[in-house]
Amino acid sequence: MIVGLVAASIFAIACGGKENASSATESAETPAAAASGGGPTATPTGKVVVVEMNTDADGNYFKPAKFEVHRGDVIRFTLKTGVHNVNFLPDSNPGKVNLPPASALLQLPGQTLDIPVNLAPGKYFFQCDAHAALGMMAHVEVEN
Numbered sequence: 001m002i003v004g005l006v007a008a009s010i011f012a013i014a015c016g017g018k019e020n021a022s023s024a025t026e027s028a029e030t031p032a033a034a035a036s037g038g039g040p041t042a043t044p045t046g047k048v049v050v051v052e053m054n055t056d057a058d059g060n061y062f063k064p065a066k067f068e069v070h071r072g073d074v075i076r077f078t079l080k081t082g083v084h085n086v087n088f089l090p091d092s093n094p095g096k097v098n099l100p101p102a103s104a105l106l107q108l109p110g111q112t113l114d115i116p117v118n119l120a121p122g123k124y125f126f127q128c129d130a131h132a133a134l135g136m137m138a139h140v141e142v143e144n
């Protein structure tokens with residue numbers, strides 16, 4: 001009876017120890033993801049996709065307003081004219097995770113905002129908060 005109990009508790013300790021060891025290994029393998037609180041960080045591809053932000057006779061708009069990127073690319077929002085920001089609005093991206101936070105306004109021509117593409121493959125919506133009602137909205141398709 002006593003021998004059985006001892007054996008059982010040794011077994012429990014061994015199990016617990018193994019469990020701890022494996023979760024410690026897991027978190028050590030993904031420090032970046034843990035630090036950002038989001039999904040896995042994509043390996044950088046070195047590719048930069050420029051998206052202009054404009055205010056002119058054609059209105060307020062992103063150019064291009066529909067484009068594709070791959071995981072690990074960088075989207076470089078570049079202010080041409082006007083004052084704009086970038087917001088991957090959670091309400092307009094249902095079920096999506098790891099969305100970048102809404103940016104501050106870009107105000108100086110030539111100013112850039114780099115957003116690394118750490119998003120899962122799929123279609124994402126973003127807008128300029130100041131001009132969304134005027135149609136300053138865009139879609140980006142993320143591919144693996």
Ligand SMILES: [Cu+2]
Nearest residue numbers: 084128130131
């Ligand atoms: Cu705008």
